[in-house]
Amino acid sequence: MNNIRQEHNNSTSIRQEIQRFEGVHPNIYAVYELIQNIEDINLQSQIRDHVINIEDSFVNSQEWTLSKSVPQICLGIVGNISSGKSALVHRFLTGSYVREESPEGGRFKKDIVVDNQSFLLLIRDEGGPPEIQFSSWVDGVIFVFSLDDEGSFHSVFNYFRRLAQFRSLNNVPLILVGTQDSISSENPRVISDERAKKLAADLKRCAYYETCATYGLNVDRVFHDIAQRVSLSRRKLDYVSSSGSGFSAPSTPLHRSVSTSSGIYNSNNSTPIGESSLSIAGLFTPTPLRKSSRRKSNLFSARKVSESEEKKRLNDLGFGRNIPVKQGWLHKRTSRGKISNKDWKKKYVALEDDGKLTYYSNMHDYRENIHKKSLYVMRTMIKVPGRHPSVSTKSSPVAKSEENLEFHLVSMDGDTWQFLTSSVQERDSWVTALERQIMLSLQSNSSHANIKQHTYERSLNEIAGNSVCVDCGAENPTWASLNLGCLMCIECSGIHRNLGTHISRIRSLELDDWPPECRSVIEKVGNLICNSVWEGNSNIQIPKPKPTASREEREMFIHDKYERKLYLLMLPSKYGADIGSSLCFAIADGNTQLIMHLLAYATKEHVTMQIGPEQQTALHVASSVGDLASVQLLLWLRGNPCQEDALGQTPLRLAEQNGHQQCYKLLNTNRPSQNGSHKQLPQQYDPHDLRRHVNYMYTSAI
Incomplete structure (x- = not known):
């Protein structure tokens, strides 16, 4: 009966503490907002420091307002700003989803029941790498990364390693969480289930979950699991301590009446060896280091991320090494000009299991993982050029051979990485490895369409x-x-x-x-x-x-x-004699088959050819009639959105005047940077006359 009454009292005290916490915290954040309006920077900084001290005292006041018999669990949440950890915490606390990530973390409280016992769960969303005070405070840690972000995945092991520098993690329950909330067609999943489980195994005795804060998938399960693990770990240590084995209980809130800054304890006394007085600092929930110009952000109110915070996010991305599936020395062509042996430079190239191809200037850079350039091969094309006579010179990196030893990677935007191997066998080996990695990358992403x-x-x-x-x-x-x-x-x-x-x-x-x-x-x-x-x-x-x-x-x-175009339909002579003009007429009449037939024979010169006294190109016609497909096809053939006709009109201007917004957006995206501005039309020309004149230039039947 006494146990039941004690449990009821603990549960009531915990609920009252949470209500007090949630009732006052919004007012503290409101004060921070008002401080931003103070023009005197020195005064602003002084007031901020005082409010921070008040906030710290308020956050930690349960240490003396609650009975020491009330058990609590100190839980740390660690991950970089792209991990989705703030959304995970918010979902657990409120049952709702917010997309905004808190760059400086937060401190929160919630009651939780483990094995029919109520605990006060103190949650610390760490705003950066774990510090020594945080490390000595936590009873359990949740490492969070986003399944569509390589940087957040790599940060996890770095944070784990940093945490291990400050304390032993043998008895600290750990959970690894991969968040799904940012996965979309624009941001596909890049971390496979196998890689995530391998990382969990590397962290030692670490469970792995995939969560979705948007729909609540596994969110409550993660927090209840870590609380259960902490409770189980404490019971084991209590048993060891009570069995007289000489081991002391850990410095956790459940076992201590006071906490100290030292990690060395006498088994017969709670006072640390070498200390004559208690350290008050250990009593407090750790406070993150704040810059004087920054306040602690409120997780429950969205705000824009400043430029400085964005820089911090970029700098916060951890490093790590994926498993190379193939690596070795290759020659890389660094120029875009005519092929010449002097353009090749020796690089150390590594193809990693996440589909990323990276090259380094020397072996030292590879070992340190610095001064590198990378390309994801999933959206590239592999091309092995046809044979051509080799050039035999003293500076040539390869021996004379009739075989072409190159392979190229061409991205969707036209960028080309050219590599040169020392033998045909080596070239084929690289091409096979790249093709296989492209296929694996595509298959791993297929489930997330x-x-x-x-x-x-x-x-x-x-x-x-x-x-x-x-x-x-x-x-x-x-x-x-x-x-x-x-x-x-x-x-x-x-x-x-x-x-x-x-x-x-x-x-x-x-x-x-x-x-x-x-x-x-x-x-x-x-x-x-x-x-x-x-x-x-x-x-x-x-x-x-x-x-x-x-x-x-x-x-x-x-x-x-x-x-080789062996089966291509022959172009009738009346069209072949003037492909540029025929293309204009075909676009104006909407003859798709003829457009594709002409484009199969067309070159850049045909596409940019100016026709008739108006000096218009096929792109002028497509823009004026709003043929989005033809505009895109002509741009792929190097059509110029800023090429002027006899009236000073460009395809970009014609699309805008005729209200073809999609054509205008596409042309504006592809216009040459050096021609960023367009000439103003002469005042004697009426835009409506121009539009009428252009739209019906090529409407005669073909």
Whole structure:
């Protein structure tokens, strides 16, 4: 009966303490807000220091207002600003989700029941790496990282190592949490379940959970698990202490009447060896180090992150080393000019298991993981250039050979990393490793595709001809070539990647983002129109591969079809004689098949060719009529959004005048930086006359 009454009294005291805490804390934060309005910086700093002292006393006052018999658990939450730890804590405390991350953490209280016993749970959301006072205070630690952020993942081990410098973690319960809240089509998952579990194993006796604060997945379970582990750890240590083994109980709130700053205790006395008086500092919940110009942020009120805090976030990203799946010395080409042996420089290159390719200037930089440049290979294309005569010079890094020893990585934005190996075997080994890593990266992200993206994928497959691969006929294609406007299977997409972005720009329907201009191309063209152009040569028997065809058969056909253009429909002489003019007429009439046919033969000169007395290009016409798909296709062929016609009009200006917002946005994004400003129109020209004049220039039937 006495135990039941004591438990009831403890529970009541805990609830009253939490109500007191929650009732006063908003007023303290309101004072911080008012301090910001004080113009005198010195006065502002002095008042801030006094309020901080008041806040510290208030936060820790339960140490003497509550009975010493009331048990409490001191829980530390550690992770960088990208980890999602603040949202995790907020969900546990309030049952609601907030996206805003608190850069300086916070201190909170909540009652929790473990094994039918009430505890006062003191939660410390640490705003940075753990310090010595924090380390000596905690009974258990939750390490948090975001499943879509490499930096937050790497920070965990650094924080663990720092914590271990201040105290032994053998008896400190630990939990590792991966948060899902930031995962989206724009921010796919990059930390696999295997990597997370491996990190948990490295932290020793550490459980792993994946949580979603948005929907509350596993949030309560994490906090109850860590509290249960702390309670179990205490019972074990109590048993060891009471059995007369000579070990003393740890310095936790449940076991001590007072806490000290020393970690060395006499087994017969609570006073630390070498200390004659008690240290008051140990009684307090640790206070984070605050700069005089910064107040402690309120977790429950969103605010904008300042520039200084953003710099702190970037500097706070921890370092770590992923497992290299392949590494070695290669020569990297650093210039974009004509190929020359003097342009190659020796680099140490490492391909890591997270799909990141990194190169270093020397072995020291690799060991220290500094002075590096990285590229994620998942959204790149691998290209092995055709053979060319080798140049034999004293400075040449390779021996004379008829084989081309290069391989290139081409990103979606056109950047190229060129590498040179010492043998064909080494080149093929790197290419195989890269292709395998690309495939693994894509597969690991496939489970996180957005529902909206799946809906869009189904709508594209419903377009006539899009239900099968454009090259081999395999059902339900999930990859697309943007500039060809067609869908294909994953096997054929891998071969298209090697063609280069100047021939085929590959994108996944499931994994990649689809801006309006890319969607418009696929919706406008499709597999039927694509094959009517690229397989339109009826004079040649086309050896189209089947879905079960080997990779060699697919490669031969795809290279013949798109690179060598063996099956391309011949262009009638009336169009071929003036491709630039024909392209303008086709865009004005909306003839998609003719547009794609002409673009298959067109060069940059045709796209930028100025036609007629108005001196307009095909991009002028597409912009004036609002043909978003044609605008994108012409930009991929190096059309110039700032090229002026005879009236001083640019495609960018025409799109704006005619109200084609998507075309304008796309053109504005792709305009040359040196032509950032546009000429003002002469006053004698009426914009409405210009629009009417442009829109109907090329409306004659083709």
